[in-house]
Amino acid sequence: MFIKPSEKTALIWKDENISYNEVLKNISAYSSLLTLNNFSKAAILSENRPEWIFAFYAGWKKKACIVPIDYMSSVDDVAFILNDCKPEYVFYSDTTRDTIQKVVSKISYEPFLINIDEIKTIKAEVEFSFPERDLNDTAVIIYTSGTTGSPKGVMLSFDNLLVNIEAVSKDVEIYKPEDKVLILLPLHHIFPLAGTAIITLSVGATAVFSPSMSSEDLIATLQKHGISVIIGVPRLYNLIRKGIRDKIDKSAIAKLLFKVARKKNSLSFSRKIFKKVHDRFGGNIKYLVSGGAALDPEVAKDFTTLGFEILEGFGMTETAPMITFTRPGEVYPGSAGRPLTTNEVKVIDGEIVNRGRNVMKGYYNRPEETADIIKDGWLHTGDLGYLDEKNRIFITGRKKEIIILSNGKNINPEEVEIKLASMSDLINEVGVFEKNDMLHAVIYPEYQKAKQKEIDNLEEYLTWNVIDKYNQSVTPYKKVMKFSLIKEPLPRTRLSKLKRFLLPELETHFDEKKKSAAEPDIKEYKLIKEFIQANKEVTVHPTDHMEIDLGLDSLDKVNLIVYLESTFGITLQETELLNFSNIQKLAEYIKDKKTKLNVEAVDWNSILKEHLDIDLPESWFTHNLIKNSAKVFLRFYFRLKGEGIENIPDGPFILAPNHQSFIDGLFVAVFLKNKLMKKTYFYAKEKHIKQGWLKFIANKNNVIVMDLSDLKSSLQKLASVLKKEKNIIIFPEGTRTRDGEIGSFKKTFAILARELNIPVVPVAIDGAYDAMPRGKKIPRPMKKINVKFLEPVYPGNETYDSLKDKVFEMVSNSLKKK
Template sequence: MFLKDYKKTALILKDQKIDYTHLINQVNSFSTLLPNNNLSKVAIFSENRFEWVYAFYSVWMKKAVTVPIDFMSSAEDVSFILNDCKPEVIFYSNGTKEICEKAISQLHHKIEKINLDEIKIEESKVNATFPEANPSETAVIIYTSGTTGSPKGVMLSYDNLLVNIEAVTTDVNVYKEEDKVMVLLPLHHIFPLMGTMVIPLSVGGTIVFSPSMASEDIMATLQHGITIIIGVPRLYNLIRKGIRDKINKSGIAKLLFRIAEKKNSLTFSRKIFGSVQRKFGGKIKYMVCGGAALDKDVCKDYMTLGFEILEGFGMTECAPMITFTRPGRVLPGSAGEPLKVNEVKVIDGEIVNRGRNVMQGYYNRPEETAAILKDGWLYTGDLGHLENNRIFITGRKKEIIVLSNGKNINPEEIENKIQSMTDVITEIGVFEKQDMLHAVIYPDYQKAKHLGIDDVEEMIKWQVIDKYNQSVTPYKKVMKFSLIKEPLPRTRLLKLKRFLLPTLEQISKEKLENVTEPTFQEYTLLKEFLQQQKETTIHPSDHLEIDLGLDSLDKVNLGVYLESNFGVKLSEAELVGFPNVVKLAENIRDKKTKLSVEAIDWGKIFKEKLDLDLPKSWFTHNIMKNGAKVFLKIYFRIKGEGLENLPEGPFILAPNHQSFFDGLFVAVFLKNKLMKQTYFYAKEKHVKNSFLKLLAAKNNVIVMDLSDLKTSLQKMAEVLKRGKNIIIFPEGTRTQTGEIGDFKKTFAILSRELNVPIVPVAISGAYDALPRGTHFPKPWKKINVNFLKPILPENHSYDSLKDIVQSKVSEQLNKK
């Protein structure tokens, strides 16, 4: 357990290397900074670094107890820990100095401070040795991460640590002297403390520090020839998602993945996916996973890619291992078998453990110690079962939701199911409120934008939550959900802090009430513009989409306003990248090239020069249209009325949107000459391959890039300026329920600025024939297409024009 001189490299950070001789000398030097008398405990409050290692072992050299503290802790948390266990000394760094000093000011006892960045001592050349330690003595006190809100000091003996070391070195040869282990997770937690520092250094391995958890730093660190990665499920999930996304973009890669999946051979997979292996440094022997249960599909995918994942189960109170997977015996879904020296069983569904790995107790918490340690058995709070001596985790006892009808629900199962249904949800947390399931969702707006999704909330509501609810029993349905602007609260090992989920909305409201309003001019002007646009109160912390509900047109308006008034040009995607209004205002302040206040002039925008080659109709265009009309009249009972209301062009056809075939339902009633003069538009994501592009080019279809709505609007304006007609669905998307949705004002802007009439079109019956989510239309359904009297734009604003068109369509639909 203690350090020995293996005459080789011990620590690496980028191009810095420290061998075991220097490591031991540095530890000895650090120990001279500690008092010789009356030393019982020493805290370490710093980020991962070489000096963290020196400080840790120097405390053991003094036969004192180490108390690691999360370097991202608040002053309140640090002072709580220091007041609780009262260490005589604290190591800290420049990075934690401010918090440390604030915490110390709240202490009830004196404490000596040592700044790791200010230590200036010569490296000791004395042949240092570690004193003999009594196995029953306390080695470390680890404060739990507090997923339940109440951190406790877990006292671990030297024997607790030793049994964990022996389990993966002498009992099962996981760690060897030639191994290089990546130090990625924060060392204040027992899992990385043991897995990435104490165990590898005890056998003469090399530990390699990643400068941060950024993907670039991780990939660069892996190139040092890392053989063992220690990670948590969320880390492995994120890496796997990135790899799968790349594989799914290539037909050949997808085929190879399926072949490797069926072959189920690590050797075969490592050859097939050699490029993936090389990106991980090409030397990976094991990926060790702990901290929470790993989804079995994630485990399977890594095996298919040629990586062996050794999943373990444990807790801080067991230093940390209770079970772990033996090399060559991976079973996805299982966290392995117990250590040789401990007993594991299941009592009333709860996993309990007894053996040398069980903690001494919670520091100064005899009642809480008694609650978890009963008759020598440690009650883990985890639910699961044993099969053939393998443990399978099914959930946390405290996290299981119990409804008033007695039904038990594991929220993680629901979260995994919902998240698997879409890439647009980054995180989801499910909790119970008023005997119903609620969810808080942190969306991926960049992904949504890439997929052409304008209204993220509506998409999640209907395409994810509604579909999920239809597939499960009633008590598992999610009845309410809300979108949040920040990632879900997690511990430093990325465990979800479930106890905070119900409070997220309240916390958000409190932040609004207590926020200080910025006074700089750019913020004031931006706030006034947004208040005018959305007719609502604007707060500095408001998210452009979640709080203000800016749609694509709103963002185009905002982009035009910023360019006209500040000389700052931002794309729609860049606008969404700002977390809130004040951050956008700060960017404007820093990058503006001018400052003026002008109203948005769409007329001027539509006059900007635009190169647009209009698609020309093939001779087959009307043949296909007329053939479709015959087919639709047979398949459906389709009828068109009001064709006499169509004026001379140019004009805008504005139908409500009930089904995927609505454009065709309108088109088949247009006369051949009029059809040639009428243009449709399609989203770029629907016209990807060369055949569809050719079809669009020969059938009056203009392909629009919805990530650049300004240019799309300019294209539509150009069509109208050339005397042609266009069809625009003002709702922007198909109805989810059969009811007419709110009209967007894009068509009204075009009509008002170019002075072209709008023909409202009321489509009824199409939703019944082909509701959203179905793939095959129902025959014999009655469908009516009514062309209403044109509406002229004179004497109308954008909004009044939008509203009158929507009201005319609604009136006609209500007659049916």
């Protein structure tokens, strides 16, 4: 268990190779600073570095128990730990200097403080051996990070550690002297402390520090030093797998090879096929070890397909850390392997319990809580699962995390989270909890991807493409009845375990954070705030996100962009506007970059009158032929009927139908006379018309292709069409109905009609949703579909909003009369 003298490299830190003998010299030097007689504990509050290792073994050399503390802990958390176990010495670093200085005033005693950055060369007698220890002595006290909100000091004996060392170095030779093991995770947790430091150094292998947890540093370390064993958490492997799969999925050949490798299921074959991937990771990876949380079986399958052997373990801080682990050659995705040979595992009422040498001594100064978890020698893990016929463990959830509704139904929130996350690549993280006897979710989205996909209303998109579809697929009690979008990642421990107990507080936290944010005392912020509040009728806070908190849609953003240009002389594109995470940052940018300050109202009349060169597509000879053929087919396939065609005035005009299906435009168009059809234009989003043949078809069939990320130019383009005495069709809802009900109208058409004095013809489409609801690929035949052209609405003295509301009411009332 202890370090033995050798000239072999023990640690690699940046470009420095530190031999076992040098490590022992430093341990002797550090231990010479611990001059108190019979002291019992030494704490370490530092980032990962060789000095952390020196301090750790120096304490052991003095027969002390070590208390590792997360260097990123808050002042209150550090003070709690020190007050709880009162270590006589605290090693810290320059990085944690400010924290420890603040902690001193909050604790009830005076520890000796040693800054490892101020330790100079110390001449000390080098003693290569360690004193004999009783295996029942407490070796470390590891404070749990508090996924349930109550950190406790876990007392682990030398025997607890020794049984873990023997399990993977003697019983099963996973660790060997020739290995290079990566130190990536923070050493204050028992999983990386045992897996990357204690076991590595006890077998005479080499531990290599990664300078940071960034992907660049990780890859550079793997390649430079030929790492053979990586100790990581599922979140790390999820990210690595995602990066690899994204590249594979972009290549048809790579996808085919991946399928072949999956079917062949041979590590040696996969390593040859995906040699480039292995070379990317240094070309020497023997094992990927996963612990700290359950590994997604799909992730395990993908790594196996790529030729990596991923060994998943199951355990907890209280077992130092292993209860079960996967032996080489026995990878079975979904299972965390078989128990250690020295312990017993069984399942009682669905809960996994463990007995053996790996079970902790207890919680420090908490006998009652120790008695709650260790009963008759059996450690009750709190994890739910089962053992199969080969004695392999399968974890199904956490006992304390199971949601029990008032009707007695049990729900595993992790199952719901996995299902929701799998339904869209726009979900970065999701957490599920119970509130008011119903499931509630908080979602941290992939905001950048949403921008790239030009999704205007992310909340609405996720409502219908994720939540609604999920709810339709599950039994009623498992439905997610409410969800919220958040702007920061979910709260997790340093090993990425979800702090589930904090989920219900997230919404309250963000609301309170917004309300408590100090208002910037700059004129630019006040003007922007007043403009948004006047136009959107919402309360604006400095930290508000433009889309999530304020609900700005494309037209609202164009309004704001025009206002910024007219008031401050700054021109922004919509994509640039969204780069500002909140209103305060936008205001600060405007303050620094403005060329004028002249408050003006947004003048759409002037905007739409700006000259814009536009070549209108000319309808081909097939245009009306296609329309008339479509009319015959649609009348045959559906029971299609049109009325009120006489209400269509002489052009120019705007047709404003509600939107029920993906061929609503065709339903309207087939009732237009040939001559009128030639003068009527549709528009399509540029992202949908990227292929050359689609552009050709659009250009020959009165389809104007527009970039809706630049809505100002798009509106100017539509205005140019109307000014040329042509007609346009605009769907005011902006998107198809999700549930058959008419959605709210956006005022784009009202601005065009009002400023150009163009009449609007409301069009009520009824029955198309029943024939083709969202997700239906083949329309249902013989459904009755009615297209009704209502009396035209002339703008007159209407405002944008009143004109929009009037058209909406006409369409809505017509649908109600069916």
